[in-house]
Amino acid sequence: MNECLLCAQPMRSSPSWRALLGIDENSKICLDCSKMFERADIVEEGASLNRITSVFTYNEAMREFLHQYKFLQDVALADVFSKELRSYLRKEGTIVPIPMHLEKKRERTFAHVDELLKSAGISYSHLLEKTGTEVMGEKTKEQRLSMAPLFRLKENIEKIDGIYILVDDIYTTGTTLRHAAALLKEAGATRVEAVTLIRA
Amino acid sequence: MEPFDPSIQDFLAGRLWLRAHTPFSPKMIDAHIEAGHIKIVPGVVASKGKVSRKRYFCNRCENDQPYRFTTFECVKCEGACTYCRNCLKMGRVSSCSELITWTGPAPNYPTAHTMAWEGMLTPLQQRASDELTKSTEAGRPHLVHAVCGAGKTEILFEPIHRLLLLGKRVCIAAPRVDVILELEPRLRAAFPDTMIEALYGGAETAYKPSQLVLATTHQLYRFRQAFDTIFVDEADAFPYTADETLRKAVQKAAKKNAPIHAVTATPSDALIALTKRNGAISTINRRYHGYPLPVPRYASLWRYEKQLQKGKLPQKLEAWTKERLQQKQPFLIFFHHIALMNTALPYFQQLDNRIQAVHAAHPDRKQFVQALRKEEVPGLLTTTILERGITIPNVQVAVIGAEQRIFNKGALIQIGGRVGRSSQFPTGDFVLFHHGITYAMDEAKREIHRLNKGGVRDE
Known part of the structure; x- marks a missing residue:
């Protein structure tokens, strides 16, 4: 059925x-x-992050979707937006999901960004590693701006080159994405873009 | 006998609970498992299916539909893990999660209870109540088929009181949360010394012993062999009849050989046939105040959907609403579809801006119904969610689009049952605005006439 x-x-x-x-x-x-979902199709361009594309707005339906997907751990929901994600990620560049801290991942039993990509049938490579277990949603703007680096490059990755596309579920202030982009650029990326499912 | 913590016994007895969600410390739970007072049940189990495909089974909600399971790579158990989507909202149950249940000594419930309800049952109510007690004692299922406004809840008081006096554990279950919310204050008033707990989605879990449990049928997923008798109120309401796992949940929550009774104004033919086979039926076709049931009146409202979409209230509907406002009579207007109701809402609000609309997922449903009762709101637009379980004195009822399929015979009888419930206002308008008359409308009307004549069911 x-x-x-x-x-x-x-x-x-x-x-x-x-x-x-x-x-x-x-x-x-x-x-x-x-x-119930509202398309945003927002594109922002900047210096460190060359381009951020967001597919949906953060409305009530999306809030409920995220709650069921992440908090109630309904992995099946990774399928819901696979078509939209695929259409946005059909471009040149290495796809890099924003990673989760291992401890958090065990708690949730899955990495929500990875599952979105898996459902969409998009191959990706994990270049980044989370340094701590901070959660962005619990921080004030000042705290977010003054944070120590959130990510480090994975071991045995030193030099990279070319275009990279970061993927995350939600883009709120952009702190997470900027930290990740800065690190990739430092390591040699020529261009870093980002695609997020939601623009809050 | 190993010692145990009575607070864990009180909470866990008869329950089937996610181990990760227990309010007790892991150390305490471990000790009770060691002592054999708590048993671990795996969350989701797999068995070999016919075509070499695995079949899954959820031990909490007993779901076994393959499309309601999802398998994924689990980081926690480091392998393929399957979880149940049927009862997901109560906390995910998967292959690697554990449920716990009490296997230690059964709790002793008090045998001293007061029944504080001092009303008088009508002779018909009294007879049904006595018959229900007899069936409970004999351990056979009983159907109370009583018209809307017959005073069904009061019929249950005596049989429940007797069970409580014997130290038995009792559950009243209903498919709709509105019914539970309406029952809770009445039962608390009727049994002031009894430990009563009301369980529904969003209710705070009180970690206290409870001898009388009021619960939505969904909540019974979390019970196992807990109750000596279960009364299912509004046993024909959606989703109980449509969802097999809910019916299984009620059976799972009952102890072995514990009777499961049904109470409704509109039993399905299947329920009547089933009860006839191994149980007993009581019928009450008079309201407690003795006045007849309001008979529906038909009023054509041609192309109402088009008119509403064009941005105006059909004339007859506007006149009806204006009259209710003028006479200060509370009203309910039923719609078959949320979208149409929301389209219509602003035009009603032009007549009175306090008019509101409610549906199953509406966050303020409880408050709006309360506001209608307190006369802070003159009337509500609603889906069939308010077709049963609510009592508002002097309420007048209209159905928009009574020809729609969702308004079957049972639904129309229930909707009409909202009218004239109080002895102060025993009558009221029950109008079916329609775009064509259906068999269901005629059947509902015929059934109401038959009940009013005091007729018995045609065999």
């Missing part, structure tokens, strides 16, 4: 040649639920 991943209502899908041939993907959520 096919039911919506969010509201668990049965979904009607009529068989079609396009679906059979894999041209059309079956949506994982119903039309009513998908209408």
Whole structure:
């Protein structure tokens, strides 16, 4: 049976040649639920981070989505936005997910950014490592701005080159992304971009 | 016998709880497991399926539908791990999570209880109450088929009191949280000395012993062989009838051979047939105040959907609402679809800006219903979520689009059952605005007429 991943209502899908041939993907959520999400399609350009693209706005539906995905640990929801993510990540560059601290990852039992990419069928490489277990959401703006480096390069990675695309679930103040971008540039990246599912 | 902590016994007896979510220290839990007072049950178990594919089973909600499980690479147990999506909202249960349950000595519940309700049952209520007690003693399921406003809750008081006096543990379960919220103050008033706990999504867990539990049927996922008798109120309401795991949850929560009773105004034919086979049925076709049930009145409202979408209230509907406002009568207007209701809301608010709309997922539903009762709000637009369980004196009811499929016979009877419940205002308007008359509308009307004539069910 096919039911919506969010509201668990049965979904009607009529068989079609396009679906059979894999041209059309079956949506994982119903039309009513998908209408609740609001596309942002925001692009910001800057010096250290050359470009940040965000797909959705942070509205009530998205808040609930994140709650169920991250807090209730509903890994299945990684599938919901795979189509959108894929369309944004169809470009040149090495994809680097923002990593989680191992302790946090064990607590959640999965890395939420990695799972988003896995569901979208996008290959990625982990170049970064979290230095501490801080959570951005719990900090004030001043605290965020004056923080020690959040990331270090993984062992046995020293010199890198070329274009890198960071991926994270949500972009709020940009502290996380800027820390990661600065580190990559320092190590030799010529251009660093970022794609986030949500712009808060 | 190894010693144990009575607070753990009180809480865990009859419960099936996520080990990671216990309020007690891990050390205490470990000691009780060691002593054999607590048993560990794996969260999700796999068995070999027919076509060499694994079948999964959730030990908490007993879900076994393959599409409601998800398998992923778990960082904690370092391998493929499967979790249940059916009861996810109560804290995720997966292959690597553990449930705990009490296997130590059963708690002794008090046998001294006061029944403080001093009202009088009508002869019909009294008979049903006696029959229900008899069935409980005989351990057989019983169906109380009583019209809306017959005073179903009061019928339960005597049988519940008797069980409590024997030190038995009792549960009243209902599919809808609104029903539990309405029941809680009444039962607390009726049994002032009894330890009562109300469980529903969003309720604080009180870590206290509870002999009488009021719970949504969802909450019974978390119980196992806990109750000596379960009363399922509004046993025909959505989602209980549609969701097999909820029915299994009620059975799992009952002790072996404990009777499971049903109480409703609109039992399905299947429920009647099932109860006839191995149980007993009591029927009450009179309201407690003796007045007949309000008979629905049909009023055509052609192309109401188009009119609302064009941005105006259909004339008849506007006139009806204005009259309620003028006469200061509280009203409920039922819609078949949330989107249409939200489209209509601003036009109603032009008549009176205090009018509000509620639906299942509305965060302020509780407050709005309370406000209607206190006359702070003149009326509410609602989905079928308020079709049952609520009592508002002198409420007038309209259904917009009574021809829609969601308004089946049972739903229409329940909706009409909101009208004329108090003896002060035993009548009221119950109007079905429609775009065509359906069989369901006629059946509901016929059934109400039949009940009003004091008729018995046609065999």
